Amino acid sequence: MDVSIVLILLLAGTLVTLFSGKSAGKVALAFGILSLVASIVLLSDYNAGKSINVLATWMENPQIYFALNGDGLSLAMLLLTTSLLPIIIYSTFGSEVKNPSSFYSLILFMGFAMAGTFLAADGFLYYIFWELALIPIYFIALNWGNGDAKERQKAVVKFFIYTFAGSLFMLAGFAYLYTKAGNFLVGNLSNLRLSDQEQFWIFLGFFAAYAIKIPLIPFHTWQAAVYQKAPTAGTMLLSGIMLKMGLYSVLRWQLPIAPYAAKAFMATFLIFGIAGTIYGSIVALRQKDLKKLLAYSSLAHVGLIAAGAYTLTVDGVRGAVLQMISHGFVIVGLFFAAEVIYRRYQTRDISQMGGIRVQAPKFTSMFLILVLASVALPTTFNFVGEFTVLYALSTIDIWFAIIGGLTIILGAYYMLKMFQNVMLGETNAKPFADLTFQEGLTMAVIIGVLFFFGMYPKPINDLITPSIQQILNYTLKS
Amino acid sequence: MNTLLAITGLGVLCLLLEIANVRKAIIPLTIVGLLGTLGITVADYGKVESHYSNMIVTNDFSVSFSALFVVLGIFLIALSGDFYRDAQTKISDFVSIKLFMLAGAVAMVSFGNLSMFFLGIEVLSISLYILAASQRLNIRSNEAGMKYFLLGSFASGIILFGICLIYGAMGTFDIVEISELTGSAELPDWFFIGIVLLSIGMLFKIAAVPFHFWAPDVYEGSPTLTTALMSTLAKVVAMATFYKLLTGMNANIYYEYEIVIMVISIASMTVGNVMALRQASIKRMLAFSGVSHAGFMLMTLLNIKTSAGTLLYYASAYALAGIAAFAIVLYVTRNKSNEDTYNFNGLGKTRPVLAAVLTAALLSMAGIPVFAGFFAKFALFTSNIQAGYLIVVIAAVINSIISVGYYFKVILAMYTQEPTEDKKPVPFLFYAVGVVAILLNIAIGLYPSAVINLIK
Numbered sequence: 001m002d003v004s005i006v007l008i009l010l011l012a013g014t015l016v017t018l019f020s021g022k023s024a025g026k027v028a029l030a031f032g033i034l035s036l037v038a039s040i041v042l043l044s045d046y047n048a049g050k051s052i053n054v055l056a057t058w059m060e061n062p063q064i065y066f067a068l069n070g071d072g073l074s075l076a077m078l079l080l081t082t083s084l085l086p087i088i089i090y091s092t093f094g095s096e097v098k099n100p101s102s103f104y105s106l107i108l109f110m111g112f113a114m115a116g117t118f119l120a121a122d123g124f125l126y127y128i129f130w131e132l133a134l135i136p137i138y139f140i141a142l143n144w145g146n147g148d149a150k151e152r153q154k155a156v157v158k159f160f161i162y163t164f165a166g167s168l169f170m171l172a173g174f175a176y177l178y179t180k181a182g183n184f185l186v187g188n189l190s191n192l193r194l195s196d197q198e199q200f201w202i203f204l205g206f207f208a209a210y211a212i213k214i215p216l217i218p219f220h221t222w223q224a225a226v227y228q229k230a231p232t233a234g235t236m237l238l239s240g241i242m243l244k245m246g247l248y249s250v251l252r253w254q255l256p257i258a259p260y261a262a263k264a265f266m267a268t269f270l271i272f273g274i275a276g277t278i279y280g281s282i283v284a285l286r287q288k289d290l291k292k293l294l295a296y297s298s299l300a301h302v303g304l305i306a307a308g309a310y311t312l313t314v315d316g317v318r319g320a321v322l323q324m325i326s327h328g329f330v331i332v333g334l335f336f337a338a339e340v341i342y343r344r345y346q347t348r349d350i351s352q353m354g355g356i357r358v359q360a361p362k363f364t365s366m367f368l369i370l371v372l373a374s375v376a377l378p379t380t381f382n383f384v385g386e387f388t389v390l391y392a393l394s395t396i397d398i399w400f401a402i403i404g405g406l407t408i409i410l411g412a413y414y415m416l417k418m419f420q421n422v423m424l425g426e427t428n429a430k431p432f433a434d435l436t437f438q439e440g441l442t443m444a445v446i447i448g449v450l451f452f453f454g455m456y457p458k459p460i461n462d463l464i465t466p467s468i469q470q471i472l473n474y475t476l477k478s
Numbered sequence: 479m480n481t482l483l484a485i486t487g488l489g490v491l492c493l494l495l496e497i498a499n500v501r502k503a504i505i506p507l508t509i510v511g512l513l514g515t516l517g518i519t520v521a522d523y524g525k526v527e528s529h530y531s532n533m534i535v536t537n538d539f540s541v542s543f544s545a546l547f548v549v550l551g552i553f554l555i556a557l558s559g560d561f562y563r564d565a566q567t568k569i570s571d572f573v574s575i576k577l578f579m580l581a582g583a584v585a586m587v588s589f590g591n592l593s594m595f596f597l598g599i600e601v602l603s604i605s606l607y608i609l610a611a612s613q614r615l616n617i618r619s620n621e622a623g624m625k626y627f628l629l630g631s632f633a634s635g636i637i638l639f640g641i642c643l644i645y646g647a648m649g650t651f652d653i654v655e656i657s658e659l660t661g662s663a664e665l666p667d668w669f670f671i672g673i674v675l676l677s678i679g680m681l682f683k684i685a686a687v688p689f690h691f692w693a694p695d696v697y698e699g700s701p702t703l704t705t706a707l708m709s710t711l712a713k714v715v716a717m718a719t720f721y722k723l724l725t726g727m728n729a730n731i732y733y734e735y736e737i738v739i740m741v742i743s744i745a746s747m748t749v750g751n752v753m754a755l756r757q758a759s760i761k762r763m764l765a766f767s768g769v770s771h772a773g774f775m776l777m778t779l780l781n782i783k784t785s786a787g788t789l790l791y792y793a794s795a796y797a798l799a800g801i802a803a804f805a806i807v808l809y810v811t812r813n814k815s816n817e818d819t820y821n822f823n824g825l826g827k828t829r830p831v832l833a834a835v836l837t838a839a840l841l842s843m844a845g846i847p848v849f850a851g852f853f854a855k856f857a858l859f860t861s862n863i864q865a866g867y868l869i870v871v872i873a874a875v876i877n878s879i880i881s882v883g884y885y886f887k888v889i890l891a892m893y894t895q896e897p898t899e900d901k902k903p904v905p906f907l908f909y910a911v912g913v914v915a916i917l918l919n920i921a922i923g924l925y926p927s928a929v930i931n932l933i934k
């Protein structure tokens with residue numbers, strides 16, 4: 001079995017779901033779980049040393065391959081995608097979705113494109129998947145989003161044009177690399193001996209695409225509005241998986257292809273990342289909308305992840321990847337908690353909440369665990385990643401670690417303050433029913449994952465370390 | 479050669495059918511006939527032949543482009559049936575004029591002699607003048623026809639003047655002889671003046687900046703089907719001919735000439751895109767977007783020796799997306815007094831398939847992957863980076879970003895606005911043409927080498 005099976009499953013799921021009418025949600029969930037099972041089988045094949053890569057010629061002139069690689073890093077990201085997909089689909093079951101067949105089919109299609117991005121080993125194929133992921137999320141946010149239609153349109157179109165613009169610079173970079181290498185295979189591109197000048201431009205072209213997608217400040221202006229306007233499932237897809245496409249691409253494509261530029265400008269990009277964490281945390285402090293607050297907290301976290309990736313040390317990159325995965329789970333959980341409140345109160349305005357604790361003890365405790373995980377309390381998965389990244393930063397320069405470490409404090413402050421305002425206080429006059437079974441299960445699964453890997457991160461560590469080592473060998477050798 | 483004869487014969491047959499009073503059979507018969515012609519054309523692939531002392535030369539270039547024109551012709555004629563439903567008495571005229579125009583188009587890519595080229599371009603242009611003015615009782619159509627005729631005949635005159643100067647310099651109309659002469663001795667100045675005049679005429683035909691002023695007005699005023707024809711078929715014909723003229727006559731273009739082409743290309747993209755952002759009418763929007771696509775296609779001239787395949791691919795991607803888009807525009811603007819974007823409100827709810835086709839067509843024009851338009855742009859970028867024209871590539875990238883703005887305006891209208899009117903029945907052929915065109919577009923998008931390697 002090779003990695004294309006997951007893509008085939010997700011694509012087939014897209015089509016079947018599109019024509020399955022009212023039961024679309026269940027069909028989509030089934031396909032989501034199937035692809036998760038398939039990825040686990042692939043993982044065991046990989047660990048058993050079997051080859052799961054695909055290499056077929058797609059076109060001869062220009063030379064383009066249908067090449068998918070499942071190394072540790074790709075598989076980790078694939079598992080993140082396929083395990084979050086069923087959770088996201090399942091989490092929508094409590095709320096009413098109009099036109100469900102298109103909705104779920106778009107979610108699966110989005111999963112297909114994102115899985116493809118993580119697996120592709122040919123730059124051209126990678127670019128196609130990368131762009132393809134944009135179309136479903138555009139329609140999901142546009143058609144199933146909330147708030148004023150005009151404002152939503154503005155936010156979504158801005159998002160699309162922004163990310164599309166960044167991607168085109170990456171495309172120009174790939175076109176240039178193709179004229180040098182004669183094909184797009186990641187191995188060949190990484191072995192190119194580009195001059196410093198060339199590397200600088202390639203790095204910059206890729207940076208345009210990734211900085212917007214991740215997003216790093218000052219390219220983040222699309223983010224908060226889209227998170228707020230998109231339906232919760234769309235926000236989960238964006239924050240849980242799609243942001244990681246940018247971070248993953250930095251590791252897979254940007255660093256190995258332009259190692260000189262990566263080293264020469266390391267300090268600059270570290271500052272970009274750390275500035276983002278501080279900025280995100282401070283802005284989050286002042287948010288009145290729950291989803292916007294989470295959006296800015298996400299901005300702060302990905303800033304730190306990006307900083308970890310740009311340290312170019314094994315620890316930093318490993319921490320970044322761990323944090324990518326843990327952040328994916330925790331942010332999906334937090335957005336789901338926001339959705340749970342919205343289902344009962346029809347509002348995302350923090351000032352209208354409060355006093356939920358007495359009425360809903362189960363929800364309160366689960367929400368609290370997620371909040372604590374998000375601020376990287378020890379024994380949660382997030383602690384492992386965040387701590388590793390901070391350690392790596394301290395090996396570069398202690399000040400980076402100190403300033404970066406501020407985010408933990410600031411994060412604790414705004415998250416706990418938010419929790420206080422939302423959950424505690426005098427009992428709210430409006431009734432708040434405690435979690436239904438479906439909601440409880442969704443949150444329990446997420447919390448389970450966070451605790452399990454928080455206490456036992458070794459399997460993921462072992463999975464990703466060899467491929468990180470390999471990427472850094474490319475990057476550091478020249 | 480066979481293609482040309484078959485198409486002309488079909489045109490005459492069309493007129494005869496009217497006399498025989500079997501009006502209903504005209505469109506089905508023409509489509510079948512054109513499918514046959516397509517077969518004949520494809521059968522010629524791989525052969526190099528010349529006829530009538532080099533008047534007509536068929537080679538891979540001419541065969542590939544002729545095949546594309548015939549395919550586009552089939553789509554356009556399939557759309558005619560419903561479009562001319564109120565003018566059934568004149569259907570044979572409209573269809574046969576389109577066929578004659580197609581004959582002109584084929585002549586334009588298979589000429590071996592400048593006089594044949596001029597004959598082709600006149601047959602094409604005169605048919606277009608007639609079609610632009612074909613709604614006799616509509617003042618806008620009359621205006622469009624008149625404008626196009628006046629400006630177009632100026633352009634033809636300039637082309638003719640250019641041909642005369644080239645003849646004066648070289649003493650022959652035969653392009654093979656001309657290209658041999660350009661390689662040898664000192665060239666007289668008026669040869670270059672002739673080339674410049676010829677280029678101006680052709681740039682007018684493809685509506686490149688600064689010769690684009692006629693396009694929006696003529697596109698808007700003409701009957702929508704004629705607009706579809708002008709913005710897809712006529713544009714790619716003119717572009718292919720321009721390419722053939724330049725490659726055929728002087729293989730080594732001078733550096734200064736390339737600079738001029740580069741400036742015109744960047745100007746066309748930019749002006750076309752910026753103006754398209756501000757249009758309310760979708761016809762004008764597509765006209766300006768056509769101007770910008772002309773700028774993209776001009777990029778192939780910067781890398782002229784190797785870019786014939788790229789041009790063919792870009793032309794196919796653009797024209798197929800254009801046909802699919804116009805099939806939907808034709809449906810939506812049936813019985814409407816204007817073609818403004820608000821007519822598309824809520825199409826995603828009332829007619830999801832049609833809305834999806836139009837969305838796909840616009841995404842292809844914007845250059846989003848899987849659709850052919852993406853690969854076309856990518857191939858252009860690669861070949862121009864190879865030729866060392868990085869500035870054009872950067873301009874093209876920036877312009878692709880701008881273009882998303884106006885293509886998405888229509889998509890937004892279809893999916894986020896409430897429908898303003900009830901469902902209307904959709905003629906089957908509109909569905910068929912839209913879906914088939916977009917499927918072809920996706921097919922060549924998934925397997926580009928099938929088209930791009932046709933011309934070596």
